[in-house]
Amino acid sequence: MKSWIFYGVALVACAWVVGSSPAYGDKPKAFLDNGDVKSAAPPVSVVPSPRIDSVVMADRQPQVKDRATIWYDDFDRRDKPYMESRGGRTSKGAFGGKGKSMECVYKKGAKGTGDRKVIFGDAGASRGKAVRKGEKFDEVYARWYVKHSYGWTGGHPAKMARVTSLVDSRWSQMMIAHVWGSGKDRLTLDPVRCVRNGRIATRQYNDWRGMKWLGNKPASTFPISAGKESGYWVRVETQVKLNTPGKADGLNRLWIDGRLECERRNLDFRGTYGKHGINAFFLESYWNKGSPVDQYRYYDNLVVSTKPIGPVTTPANPVLIRRAFHGPGALADWELELASDYEGRDRVFTARGLRTALQLTVNARSGSFSGSLAEKKSLAAGRIYYCRVRQKNDKGVWSNWSRWHQGFRVQ
Numbered sequence: 559m560k561s562w563i564f565y566g567v568a569l570v571a572c573a574w575v576v577g578s579s580p581a582y583g584d585k586p587k588a589f590l591d592n593g594d595v596k597s598a599a600p601p602v603s604v605v606p607s608p609r610i611d612s613v614v615m616a617d618r619q620p621q622v623k624d625r626a627t628i629w630y631d632d633f634d635r636r637d638k639p640y641m642e643s644r645g646g647r648t649s650k651g652a653f654g655g656k657g658k659s660m661e662c663v664y665k666k667g668a669k670g671t672g673d674r675k676v677i678f679g680d681a682g683a684s685r686g687k688a689v690r691k692g693e694k695f696d697e698v699y700a701r702w703y704v705k706h707s708y709g710w711t712g713g714h715p716a717k718m719a720r721v722t723s724l725v726d727s728r729w730s731q732m733m734i735a736h737v738w739g740s741g742k743d744r745l746t747l748d749p750v751r752c753v754r755n756g757r758i759a760t761r762q763y764n765d766w767r768g769m770k771w772l773g774n775k776p777a778s779t780f781p782i783s784a785g786k787e788s789g790y791w792v793r794v795e796t797q798v799k800l801n802t803p804g805k806a807d808g809l810n811r812l813w814i815d816g817r818l819e820c821e822r823r824n825l826d827f828r829g830t831y832g833k834h835g836i837n838a839f840f841l842e843s844y845w846n847k848g849s850p851v852d853q854y855r856y857y858d859n860l861v862v863s864t865k866p867i868g869p870v871t872t873p874a875n876p877v878l879i880r881r882a883f884h885g886p887g888a889l890a891d892w893e894l895e896l897a898s899d900y901e902g903r904d905r906v907f908t909a910r911g912l913r914t915a916l917q918l919t920v921n922a923r924s925g926s927f928s929g930s931l932a933e934k935k936s937l938a939a940g941r942i943y944y945c946r947v948r949q950k951n952d953k954g955v956w957s958n959w960s961r962w963h964q965g966f967r968v969q
Contacts, residue, residue: 605885605957609790610945610964612653614877615870621861628690629676629862633660639687645672653703653791655879659858664849672843681837682726694835701795701867707854708789714739715845721798722838729763732834733827735798735810743781747810747820748774753829778819790881803832816900816965871969874936875921887951889914900944900962906931937968
């Protein structure tokens with residue numbers, strides 16, 4: 559009898575340990591799936607956590623008239639004058655529920671189709687398409703939104719984006735700052751120096767013989783191409799600052815969904831070379847191994863700037879769009895909370911009983927304001943807010959809360 563009691567207790571203990579493990583494994587608490595910084599993740603629900611797919615943007619985004627902006631494309635209209643442009647635009651799942659986005663197509667076994675190459679400043683390979691021609695940029699930020707089609711399979715394609723310097727008509731490069739896949743589902747920084755003894759060491763584009771790789775680390779914590787993170791828009795931003803010629807003080811950073819994920823300091827991007835600056839940015843789709851199934855990746859709201867960019871801007875009563883329901887049964891209800899930080903310390907808005915609505919307008923009719931916005935009727939201008947959501951199926955089973963995500967700035 560005692561042995562049966564001991565066996566039952568052991569089973570319960572094992573089930574508790576398995577159910578309590580963080581959704582992303584042993585990761586910083588801010589990344590736990592329930593969005594609560596101070597507690598461990600709850601047992602995994604059979605109903606997956608939902609996501610906010612995107613937000614409806616304000617009609618006028620600040621980068622349109624900002625002198626710091628080198629390039630901006632929302633892909634809603636015909637292609638802008640890129641140096642190179644492959645792949646089409648689509649209205650399928652566009653950011654904000656309207657307009658178009660750039661489409662990358664991955665057929666089974668193929669390496670991917672779709673890219674855009676922006677040339678600017680002092681590029682030696684402009685073919686007359688350089689913007690801000692003749693200017694020299696030693697520090698550049700680039701931001702874009704990316705969405706993987708729901709159910710994305712096979713990990714991360716090797717290529718996503720790169721910041722580089724093209725010094726002649728052969729596309730010889732002075733430096734490269736790659737944003738590439740690392741491991742199965744994550745991104746990393748992979749900076750490269752293409753200068754030797756003060757001279758350009760490459761003779762053409764991607765001339766491996768003249769490249770000095772500075773190390774592809776660290777990997778991001780957030781699994782951007784994991785299946786559970788597919789089917790909604792995720793913001794990615796990178797910063798590249800060239801070193802002072804002769805010093806190793808360059809900088810390369812990567813933010814995903816508003817969090818600093820990767821950072822490389824004390825980089826020597828160009829040795830003592832000082833003739834050219836950063837002058838090109840590429841969005842890419844290449845998958846070295848080829849895709850295991852037919853699937854898609856989308857880009858939208860690309861900005862290249864000389865200063866930090868951050869998220870898209872919205873009106874003070876923004877419209878939020880929920881990702882389509884996935885899981886057992888059918889959607890019966892969902893709830894949303896907003897906070898002024900991605901750890902959820904200042905929770906400012908709660909909406910419950912949203913049933914099957916695909917969109918929610920944040921106002922006093924749809925929910926209640928609290929915290930620093932108690933008794934208000936709209937969000938505060940200039941602030942960034944983050945979302946978390948959960949959903950219930952028609953069997954009455956609630957999902958866990960999502961982590962805080964989809965930050966947006968109120969205009």
